[in-house]
Amino acid sequence: MEETISLRELFDILRKRLWLIVLITALATVVSGAVSYFVLTPIYQASTQILVNQAKSEQQLYNFNEIQTNVQLINTYSVIIKSPAILEKVKNELRLDRTLDELNEQIQVSSEKDSQVFSVTVQDPDPAMxxxxxxxxAEVFKNEIVKIMNIDNVTILSKAEVKEHQAPVKPKPLLNMAIAFVVGLMTGVGLAFLLEYLDNTIKTEEDVEKHLGLPVLGSISIISPQAANTTRTAMSMQRARRETIGR
Known part of the structure; x- marks a missing residue:
């Protein structure tokens, strides 16, 4: 016969292990907050926008095919802008003390669908850097693309700027603490049920009927030391009274 567990029993298990659930949840939240605020290095972000569009004279008309070509070129430009040919010059001109692979990981290139504009986003512990x-x-790419592809259709739309009181993009302590709270709560609840499952000791009359399948005929109550002393004193007094009457 399959064992079933009622909703009341679930709440009883949670209530019995409530201290464990609260401890694990609080510990996970506090540790996550401490790591986010005091251990992890804040990372700042700066972006610049680049337009892919060849300069036109007033006599030239709108050319849809050329715009489509420019849009398709963005995929190629996204690869070129993170290539060693570009990043090596960026590293040398800024005198950066990092490898090209590290610099490559800092740079992200993205573009909107069917748009001639793409963005170059850089993340660094120093917002100014x-x-x-x-x-x-963006500057090196604009100058070098003319030599690489023999085409001049790149314009820098906006430069990256350091904003006043700029907030880091990561870590996000409140989000990390919220995630840690949920994970800690789930871990605590799961551990509470696991401990209950592994606990095969018999503590109550209900445990006897549930695990052994035997009816309970009686139980022996636990007498506190104070009650035991009171009982012994009363019995001693009764015994003394009987002896006195017997004499």
Whole structure:
């Protein structure tokens, strides 16, 4: 016969292990907050926008095919802008003390669908350095693309700037603490049920009927030391009274 557990029993298990659930949840939240605020290095972000569009004279008309070509070129430009040919010049001109692979990981290139504009985003522990790398990458790319592809259709739309009181993009302590709270709560609840499952000791009459399948005929109550002393004193007095009457 399959054992079933009622909703009341679930709440009883949670109530019995409530201290464990609260401890694990609080510990996970506090540790996550401490790591986010005091251990992890804040990372700042700066972005610059680049337009892919060849300069036109007033006599030239709107050319849809050329715009489509420019849009398709962005995929190629996204690869070129993170290539060693570009990043090596950025590293040398800014005198960066990092490898090309590390610099490559800092730079992200993204573009909107069917748009001639793409963004170069840089993340760095120093907000000023993030802006410098973003602007220098766009500048070097604009100058070098003419030599690489023999085409001049790149314009820098906006430069990266360091904002006043700029907030880091990561870590996000409140989000990390919220996630840690949920994970800690789930871990605590799961551990509470696991401990209950592994606990095969018999503590109550209900445990006897449940685990052994035997009816309970009686139980022996636990007498506290104070009650035991009172009982012994009363019995001694009764015994003394009987002896006195017997004499």
């Amino acid at each position: 993030a802006a410098k790398i973003a602007n220098k990458t």
